[in-house]
Amino acid sequence: MAEEQNTDNNAEQNDEQEGKGGKKKKLILFGVIGLVLVATVVLALWLFGGSSSSEQAVTQAPEQASKDFSNASAPEIGNALYVGMPRPFVFIVPGDSRERTVQIKAQLMVRGEENEELAKKHIPLIEGTLHEVFSSSTADKLKTAEGKGQLRELALTEVRNALQEVAGKPVVEQVLFTSLVMQ
Missing domain, CATH: 3.30.479 (Tetrahydropterin Synthase; Chain A)
Known part of the structure; x- marks a missing residue:
């Protein structure tokens, strides 16, 4: 009888440990999935995103500079x-x-x-x-x-x-x- 109680107690302890370990594994799995999703969104925005305000300012700056310094000798235009x-x-x-x-x-x-x-x-x-x-x-x-x-x-x-x-x-x-x- 005492052996049956020890076996039952050990089984309960194993179930509790597996439950805690399973929760940790699930938490880690959800964290990894979340990081992958965030990285995918950032990559998609970077690759397919429109021009930002800083890019627009950069493209407008040379036009404004050429208007301001039209009399000065400008370097050759090109990439x-x-x-x-x-x-x-x-x-x-x-x-x-x-x-x-x-x-x-x-x-x-x-x-x-x-x-x-x-x-x-x-x-x-x-x-x-x-x-x-x-x-x-x-x-x-x-x-x-x-x-x-x-x-x-x-x-x-x-x-x-x-x-x-x-x-x-x-x-x-x-x-x-x-x-x-x-x-």
């Missing part, structure tokens, strides 16, 4: 596209106490698909020009933001000059450093 250099530039520059190794990853900003194709076509010329400009710098210049800015401007000028000779137009609007590491 800004980026042409990445296939390899980072690695070179050695003289430093104050020792030579430093520098690695620069760069991209070119161009306007319009025609300029993008021209830039891609002349990648070897652009790489050679950038390598000459970068390796002529010093570690002291590359340590400061002003020195990096001057290097970008010099690189832009030299790339534009090289492309002007070959392609008949400057093609590149900006030279951008996506990474600069000096050791």
